[in-house]
Amino acid sequence: MLEVKGITVKFGGLTAVKNMDMTVEKGKIHSLIGPNGAGKTTLFNVITRVINPVEGEVYYKGEPLIKLSAEEIISRKISRTFQNLQLFNGMNVYENIYSGYVNNYKKGIFSVLLKKNKNFDSETREKILYVSELLQIKNRLGSYPSQLSYGLLKRVEIARALISDPDLLLFDEPAAGLNHTETSEVEDIFELVNRQGKTILLVEHDMALVMKVSDKITVMSFGEKIAEGTPAEVANDPQVIRVYLGEREDA
Ligand SMILES: Nc1ncnc2c1ncn2[C@@H]1O[C@H](COP(=O)(O)OP(=O)(O)OP(=O)(O)O)[C@@H](O)[C@H]1O
Ligand SMILES: [Mg+2]
Known part of the structure; x- marks a missing residue:
């Protein structure tokens, strides 16, 4: 492969x-x-x-x-996680996961900041919910990185890597x-x-x-x-x- x-x-x-x-x-x-x-x-x-x-x-x-x-x-x-966490501190968990979404890789980061969650289409929302459930961070989607333990931050990174399937x-x-x-x-x-x-x-x-x-x-x-x-x-x-x-x- x-x-x-x-x-x-x-x-x-x-x-x-x-x-x-x-x-x-x-x-x-x-x-x-x-x-x-x-x-x-x-x-x-x-x-x-x-x-x-x-x-x-x-x-x-x-x-x-x-x-x-x-x-x-x-x-x-192909997707990855980083040795030194590379999450966006100004975005919540939901938005950080979204930033890994393939169709939105480049423009996504800005659209996330500008539009907020309510404008995500249902397919995107479903994917985010699916990976956050898999990583058991569904109850932390509204949290910001500074509010999470290191273990949870690592999971958010894995979720972000998984969102692009x-x-x-x-x-x-x-x-x-x-x-x-x-x-x-x-x-x-x-x-x-x-x-x-x-x-x-x-x-x-x-x-x-x-x-x-x-x-x-x-x-x-x-x-x-x-x-x-x-x-x-x-x-x-x-x-x-x-x-x-x-x-x-x-x-
Ligand atoms: N951007 C860079 N500029 C200069 N040297 C670098 C750079 N990145 C890595 N190196 C050097 O290249 C070598 C390999 O580094 P690398 O980070 O790939 O190692 P690693 O196997 O991932 O180590 P670790 O287990 O500590 O993460 C090291 O000597 C490192 O100092
Ligand atoms: Mg290394």
Whole structure:
């Protein structure tokens, strides 16, 4: 479904991603892990067309993505959440979710601010209610981000990613900062969404979560792929163990 081929990204003299290959299969939960600074978010930013690689191509359903813009990515049914929450503080939950709606991606943000909820058509309203029910935030639709816990904000971001009905979802550290209960709720959401046929590419440091939900794991370190396989294969890979133990010693 998603094929990353020979992607290299440079920031000045720093090579953040180096000749990266990765294939995400349809219907799977695929995790991308690795120590801080490994290049995971950078690769997400290439796939979602936030940044350009110096080399390589990404194919999605056979179509090359690098020529597309970030807006066009959403219409191709790819959506994401961000490592650092990117919600609009001046909009309530309802409006924030709406801002991810595919038909309104660009003009939507302004129309939301100008017209308010009452002008949304019934199909849009139904979609917002559906995803907010799925994420169990239906009773918070009128709240503003500043009024919500971090766990709820993360759910709002997931709801916003789901409103465009994506086939591929990219989650960048969705469990970071969450407590144990909130993490297991996020896990349930992934499994539910995945059962609906959606493919998930997950960046996450919570290894228990990764090991539990992943069909396949790709491991990056210093911009390069160092291992790939099932959770069991990756967990027993000597190079992966070395990278993670090394990280722990530094900490
Ligand atoms: N916009 C940027 N300008 C310059 N350097 C950057 C930029 N974004 C990322 N980097 C650098 O690129 C490397 C990869 O960063 P990236 O954020 O992709 O890592 P990551 O694997 O997502 O790490 P983490 O787990 O901490 O989120 C790091 O060395 C980082 O400092
Ligand atoms: Mg990151």
